[in-house]
Amino acid sequence: MNNLHNHIAIIGSGIAGLTLGCALKSFGIDAVIFERSKDISEYGAGISISRNGLKIIKQLNILDKLKLNSYKPELVSWNYRNKEFHTDTNDVFTMSRKKLIKVLYDKYISLGGKIFFEHELQNISADKKTLTFKNNDSYSIKHIAACDGIKSIIRDSYFLKNIDIKYSGFNAWRGIGKSENKNIEFHLGPRSHVVKYPVNKNLDQSFVAIIKSKNWSEESWKIEGSIENCLEDLSDYSDPIKSIFIENQKVFKWGIFVRPPLHKVYVKNITLFGDAAHSMVPFMGQGGCMAIEDAYTFALLIEKLNMSFSKAQIIYNKIRVSRNNKIQKISMQQSKLNHIGNPIIASIRNTIMKRTNIIASRTKFIWSYDVCDAVEYELKKI
Ligand SMILES: Cc1cc2nc3c(=O)[nH]c(=O)nc-3n(C[C@H](O)[C@H](O)[C@H](O)COP(=O)(O)OP(=O)(O)OC[C@H]3O[C@@H](n4cnc5c(N)ncnc54)[C@H](O)[C@@H]3O)c2cc1C
Numbered sequence: 001m002n003n004l005h006n007h008i009a010i011i012g013s014g015i016a017g018l019t020l021g022c023a024l025k026s027f028g029i030d031a032v033i034f035e036r037s038k039d040i041s042e043y044g045a046g047i048s049i050s051r052n053g054l055k056i057i058k059q060l061n062i063l064d065k066l067k068l069n070s071y072k073p074e075l076v077s078w079n080y081r082n083k084e085f086h087t088d089t090n091d092v093f094t095m096s097r098k099k100l101i102k103v104l105y106d107k108y109i110s111l112g113g114k115i116f117f118e119h120e121l122q123n124i125s126a127d128k129k130t131l132t133f134k135n136n137d138s139y140s141i142k143h144i145a146a147c148d149g150i151k152s153i154i155r156d157s158y159f160l161k162n163i164d165i166k167y168s169g170f171n172a173w174r175g176i177g178k179s180e181n182k183n184i185e186f187h188l189g190p191r192s193h194v195v196k197y198p199v200n201k202n203l204d205q206s207f208v209a210i211i212k213s214k215n216w217s218e219e220s221w222k223i224e225g226s227i228e229n230c231l232e233d234l235s236d237y238s239d240p241i242k243s244i245f246i247e248n249q250k251v252f253k254w255g256i257f258v259r260p261p262l263h264k265v266y267v268k269n270i271t272l273f274g275d276a277a278h279s280m281v282p283f284m285g286q287g288g289c290m291a292i293e294d295a296y297t298f299a300l301l302i303e304k305l306n307m308s309f310s311k312a313q314i315i316y317n318k319i320r321v322s323r324n325n326k327i328q329k330i331s332m333q334q335s336k337l338n339h340i341g342n343p344i345i346a347s348i349r350n351t352i353m354k355r356t357n358i359i360a361s362r363t364k365f366i367w368s369y370d371v372c373d374a375v376e377y378e379l380k381k382i
Pocket of ligand 1: 012013014015016017035036037046047048049120121122134138147148149150152153172174208253273274275276282287289290291305309313334
């Protein structure tokens with residue numbers, strides 16, 4: 001048994017795990033990450049980070065570095081059946097996932113952080129505070145931070161036992177191609193929608209195509225699909241959208257599934273973060289931002305409450321569950337708005353989007369959120 005009994009053990013080095021590692025280390029709190037993969041590789045796709053996530057990136061002193069490795073599109077345009085019907089100014093940064101993960105990883109390492117790669121968690125004893133990995137290594141630790149993603153074995157063992165996950169009715173195609181497009185473009189169609197944006201100054205272009213389908217694909221970033229099948233799914237769209245594909249383009253297909261929202265994201269010495277705590281359908285582009293918010297909230301509470309985990313868990317639960325569940329609900333609603341089949345109703349939706357600031361009002365409360373204010377507010381009450 002290896003002794004790390006003063007350390008918070010973070011399981012998973014995705015967005016949640018690395019942000020938590022950076023925040024804890026920057027507060028001088030002992031933490032260590034265990035990751036099942038052999039390095040921090042990420043799969044070819046983009047991600048957008050909105051103001052709420054960027055505020056935390058700034059607190060971690062990595063905003064400038066992230067800006068160098070990302071892009072700020074000036075405009076966002078909305079299109080229906082290949083015709084633009086609305087444009088607005090844009091407030092989010094776009095980047096490749098690889099770059100976001102690399103910036104977080106470099107920061108964590110610069111703070112003296114350690115990652116044990118090829119450590120796939122197998123067993124936990126929450127009472128004894130011990131972890132056992134598939135490679136037979138075991139560790140005694142102080143607290144377990146479950147950042148092990150959408151298929152979290154920690155969540156499935158302790159929080160959501162024997163639940164049926166439901167196929168959402170949507171599959172997502174994702175990849176990074178090439179285009180001269182400098183804006184964020186949403187293309188809405190009757191049974192699908194496409195989002196594309198540049199991820200860097202070379203205008204490498206992220207695309208996500210969400211397709212309504214009765215047949216589900218596996219829920220995994222790693223499953224490669226064929227360009228031919230992707231193009232078949234995009235047959236409603238004009239060539240400028242499809243011209244994004246480059247030679248030897250890799251495209252990945254991900255089945256989107258829904259899990260019931262949790263009302264308690266901690267038990268004993270275990271706390272859940274990111275996709276492990278809330279599987280969010282991607283229609284508001286907030287899953288990663290919520291992972292960042294979760295991680296910073298918990299680290300801040302642990303620091304302010306002088307390492308009192310039980311108090312921190314209660315407040316963390318109060319702050320995060322309501323926010324995450326609300327955004328999870330809005331994301332589901334957005335999926336209906338994005339895929340209206342009836343052309344008359346779609347045209348009414350487009351007019352409302354054009355004439356009112358409905359999109360800005362839907363995102364305002366999400367983007368203007370400040371984790372530090374939320375923590376201060378709750379701490380004042382005790
Ligand atoms: C199509 C699509 C588009 C999206 N677009 C956006 C967007 O624009 N903006 C946004 O904010 N979000 C977006 N999201 C959501 C975002 O990608 C996720 O919410 C985010 O990646 C979650 O991060 P995480 O750290 O919780 O999980 P992950 O990134 O999945 O990390 C989990 C880590 O845990 C490791 N792990 C798992 N099990 C074990 C184990 N047993 N032992 C050890 N390690 C383990 C994994 O290897 C992995 O490294 C999108 C999602 C989808 C599907």
